[in-house]
Amino acid sequence: MQFQPNHQNMQTGAVSPQMNHGxxxxxxxxxxxxxxxxxxxxxxxxxQHVQDPELKDIxxxxxxxxxxxxxxxxxxxxxGQDPSIPTQSYKMHQGNDFTYGFQPTQPNKPIQSAAExxxxxxxxxxxxxxxxxxxxxxxxxxxxxxPVVRRVLADSVPNCIEMAYEISLYQNKHGYYQVPQLTQQxxxxxxxxxxxxxxxxxxxxxxSFH
Numbered sequence: 001m002q003f004q005p006n007h008q009n010m011q012t013g014a015v016s017p018q019m020n021h022g023x024x025x026x027x028x029x030x031x032x033x034x035x036x037x038x039x040x041x042x043x044x045x046x047x048q049h050v051q052d053p054e055l056k057d058i059x060x061x062x063x064x065x066x067x068x069x070x071x072x073x074x075x076x077x078x079x080g081q082d083p084s085i086p087t088q089s090y091k092m093h094q095g096n097d098f099t100y101g102f103q104p105t106q107p108n109k110p111i112q113s114a115a116e117x118x119x120x121x122x123x124x125x126x127x128x129x130x131x132x133x134x135x136x137x138x139x140x141x142x143x144x145x146x147p148v149v150r151r152v153l154a155d156s157v158p159n160c161i162e163m164a165y166e167i168s169l170y171q172n173k174h175g176y177y178q179v180p181q182l183t184q185q186x187x188x189x190x191x192x193x194x195x196x197x198x199x200x201x202x203x204x205x206x207x208s209f210h
Contacts, residue, residue, distance in 0.1 A: 028140035029077050029149060035136050036070040039129040046122045055119050057093070058170060059126065062163050065090050069156055076148045083148075087155040092166035099172055100181040120176045127167045127177075134160035 043063040050056045068085065075083040111121060134157055141153035171177030182190075 024143035025140070025145055025149065028136070028143050029073075029153075032133070032136045032140045032153065033070070033074060033077070035129075035133055036066065036073070039133060040066060040070065042125055042129050046117070046125060049114075049117045050119060050122055052119045052174075055123060055170060058166060059122075061093070062090075062126070062130075062166075065159070065163075069159065073149075073152055073156065076146075076152050080146050081148060083152065087152050087159075090159040090162045092162055092169075094166045094169040096165075096169065098169070098179055100179050102178050102180060103175065105175070105178075119174070120171075123167055123171050123176060127164055127171065130160050130164045130167065134164065 040063060043059055043066070047056070047059050047063070050059060065088070069087065072083045072085055072087055075085075111117065137153045137157050137160065141150050141157070144150035144153060168177050172179065181187075
């Protein structure tokens with residue numbers, strides 16, 4: 001037998017699927033949707049300044065995926081029910097090889113005109129936008145009472161992580177995203193600073209099954 005939800009409001013009675021949202025959820029999902037619009041606007045504005053074909057491919061693929069995900073989130077938020085197109089999984093095209101270490105670079109500072117927009121500025125804006133989306137969606141999912149909205153938001157967080165990873169890999173390859181690394185001795189000491197937990201049998205001993 002399929003479970004039929006029975007959502008109630010103490011003052012007004014039964015709650016329809018469209019109204020099956022708590023107060024925190026309404027505000028947090030509003031922030032998610034507003035942030036998604038801002039990110040898509042940023043991608044649209046920046047795309048006309050991209051020089052590198054590889055970055056242009058990334059920005060186009062991510063923009064299309066984020067547009068579909070935005071529509072899915074908006075639909076389930078409005079209806080409170082399963083969206084017509086479920087959440088998909090983003091697949092990046094980058095490899096996953098990082099180069100560690102620092103090389104001298106010019107200090108970073110805000111640009112003063114649109115003429116200074118380059119692929120580094122664009123990719124940094126993309127990365128910041130996607131990482132902000134991951135944070136907003138996580139917070140919203142933790143506050144969502146509607147099970148569909150909660151699942152859609154939770155399923156979309158790994159996509160933000162994957163897109164951010166793709167951008168950071170691109171940046172690292174071009175020297176825009178430099179990654180420091182601890183010495184091997186320090187890393188080994190930190191890795192060995194924890195030991196596995198030993199599972200203790202329940203009080204009264206173990207039970208044998210034959």
